[in-house]
Amino acid sequence: MPPGQQTFTKEGLIGKLAEIEAMGFIPNARHGNHGGVGNTLEDLLGIEENNLPIPNAAEWELKTHRKGSASLVTLFHSEPSPRAVRFVPRVLLPLYGWPHQQAGAKYPATERSFRQTISGAGPSDRGFKVVVDRDARKVLISFDPLSVDSRHHLWLAQVKERAGLAELDPQPYWGFDDLAHDAGSKLHNSFFVEAEVKRETGRELYHYSRATMLSAFSLDRLLAGIESGVVYVDFDARSGHNHGTKFRVRSDALPMLYEQNKRLF
DNA sequence: GGTACCTGGAC
DNA sequence: GGTCCAGGTAC
Numbered sequence: 001m002p003p004g005q006q007t008f009t010k011e012g013l014i015g016k017l018a019e020i021e022a023m024g025f026i027p028n029a030r031h032g033n034h035g036g037v038g039n040t041l042e043d044l045l046g047i048e049e050n051n052l053p054i055p056n057a058a059e060w061e062l063k064t065h066r067k068g069s070a071s072l073v074t075l076f077h078s079e080p081s082p083r084a085v086r087f088v089p090r091v092l093l094p095l096y097g098w099p100h101q102q103a104g105a106k107y108p109a110t111e112r113s114f115r116q117t118i119s120g121a122g123p124s125d126r127g128f129k130v131v132v133d134r135d136a137r138k139v140l141i142s143f144d145p146l147s148v149d150s151r152h153h154l155w156l157a158q159v160k161e162r163a164g165l166a167e168l169d170p171q172p173y174w175g176f177d178d179l180a181h182d183a184g185s186k187l188h189n190s191f192f193v194e195a196e197v198k199r200e201t202g203r204e205l206y207h208y209s210r211a212t213m214l215s216a217f218s219l220d221r222l223l224a225g226i227e228s229g230v231v232y233v234d235f236d237a238r239s240g241h242n243h244g245t246k247f248r249v250r251s252d253a254l255p256m257l258y259e260q261n262k263r264l265f
Numbered sequence: 266g267g268t269a270c271c272t273g274g275a276c
Numbered sequence: 277g278g279t280c281c282a283g284g285t286a287c
Contacts (some may be wrong), residue, residue, distance in 0.1 A: 039284095065279085070277075100280095100281095101280075101281080104282095113280075115279070115280045116279085116280090117279070117280080119279070124278075124279080125278075126279090127277075160281080218284065236280090236282095238281085241282090241283090243281090243282080243283095
């Protein structure tokens with residue numbers, strides 16, 4: 001915990017969130033940053049922004065979401081194993097990527113992209129899916145060239161040239177124990193805060209009007225969510241910036257990943 | 266300066 | 277609802 005970092009007990013955080021709710025609409029404190037709704041709440045709580053895989057506030061993690069938004073909630077980041085392969089920058093982006101939409105405009109003409117939001121429910125239109133292998137105790141990424149939609153036939157021909165049309169070998173994976181550590185160390189207990197958003201003369205304002213307390217994150221529930229299709233693995237790289245590989249969940253399913261949840265307001 | 270995290274989007 | 281995408285920082 002860095003010096004000066006605000007810390008809260010559970011009761012203290014509940015009280016502070018109630019005070020913030022009573023403040024009504026509050027201007028975005030981070031202009032131009034898509035994370036404004038979360039950053040603004042962190043500022044109100046006096047929590048310093050941090051990128052370490054530790055909870056934001058003592059043992060309590062904060063999750064913020066815009067009401068009415070279909071955006072997925074990011075649970076945690078973790079690059080797949082074996083790490084030495086460096087799958088995203090060395091395999092997925094160069095061999096399975098495609099020209100970025102803004103290549104030659106916002107970015108260099110050679111800019112490539114590999115963005116995939118995939119689950120265990122079925123393959124994406126580029127043939128990627130997530131598999132929960134309970135025998136091997138691994139979550140792994142699978143590529144099936146037969147599942148690629150015809151609209152990507154040019155891309156598939158390039159994949160054939162660069163990598164061949166077969167299953168990934170080796171397949172990227174996360175061991176159950178690694179996932180339990182990544183998730184458990186960060187998400188064991190969480191507050192899920194939802195904000196109404198309004199725009200006013202070009203700026204955004206947030207009303208943090210709903211909060212749920214989530215206790216005891218469950219790896220079994222995460223794995224079941226992957227299989228049912230409410231939890232996703234999200235690859236998120238372009239040539240100039242790998243935003244990292246994320247585990248994400250549909251916001252309405254977030255509470256189901258915890259053993260207990262309690263609506264605060 | 267590259268990698269791996271953080272916070273989140275629009276169409 | 278799936279596809280594709282964003283600005284930041286720690287080390």
